[in-house]
Amino acid sequence: MILTNGEKIDLRSLLAEEITTLPFEYRYKNFNPGKGYADIKPVGDACLDGRITNNAGYIRLDAVLTLQYRTACARCAAELERTLHVPVERDIAIRGQLEDEDTDDYLFIDGEELDLEPLTVEEIYLGLPMRELCSEDCRGLCSKCGKNFNEGTCSCPEREPDPRLAILSKWSEKHSQQ
Numbered sequence: 001m002i003l004t005n006g007e008k009i010d011l012r013s014l015l016a017e018e019i020t021t022l023p024f025e026y027r028y029k030n031f032n033p034g035k036g037y038a039d040i041k042p043v044g045d046a047c048l049d050g051r052i053t054n055n056a057g058y059i060r061l062d063a064v065l066t067l068q069y070r071t072a073c074a075r076c077a078a079e080l081e082r083t084l085h086v087p088v089e090r091d092i093a094i095r096g097q098l099e100d101e102d103t104d105d106y107l108f109i110d111g112e113e114l115d116l117e118p119l120t121v122e123e124i125y126l127g128l129p130m131r132e133l134c135s136e137d138c139r140g141l142c143s144k145c146g147k148n149f150n151e152g153t154c155s156c157p158e159r160e161p162d163p164r165l166a167i168l169s170k171w172s173e174k175h176s177q178q
């Protein structure tokens with residue numbers, strides 16, 4: 001079953017235990033990360049692919065979320081293409097059947113349909129990193145001339161020493177002269 005934005009999974013035959021497994025492919029289109037994620041540019045759809053199973057009333061969703069996106073290295077601004085790949089597992093409960101519904105442990109369904117959009121969006125935000133680096137040891141850019149230190153050095157004067165270190169070095173100079 002392939003679904004997209006606005007389409008819900010019909011769980012009737014699964015809930016009636018006529019089938020025990022319901023595979024699905026959800027294509028969430030036009031995901032817009034919004035402010036705070038200005039550097040994240042999705043490429044294509046976010047995909048949530050998996051299945052829902054009903055094992056004697058124990059209903060569960062197992063899926064994998066993938067989203068390809070372009071972004072920039074937080075230090076050197078190099079363009080990066082990354083893929084978010086997140087396993088998604090949830091127990092499913094029918095609203096009105098649990099004593100305490102004030103819980104994040106379950107994915108609740110109203111009636112006999114499930115909308116995968118809230119789950120997909122939630123998992124994308126949980127999965128997106130706060131910042132990306134082209135590599136762990138990226139050296140970044142010179143703050144004066146913008147030279148990419150991954151490609152070589154520049155001729156800008158060394159950065160001003162930390163004033164606390166300057167005091168310390170004066171102190172040790174004085175003491176070494178005694």
Ligand SMILES: [Zn+2]
Nearest residue numbers: 073076134138
């Ligand atoms: Zn970098």
Ligand SMILES: [Zn+2]
Nearest residue numbers: 142145154156
């Ligand atoms: Zn420089």
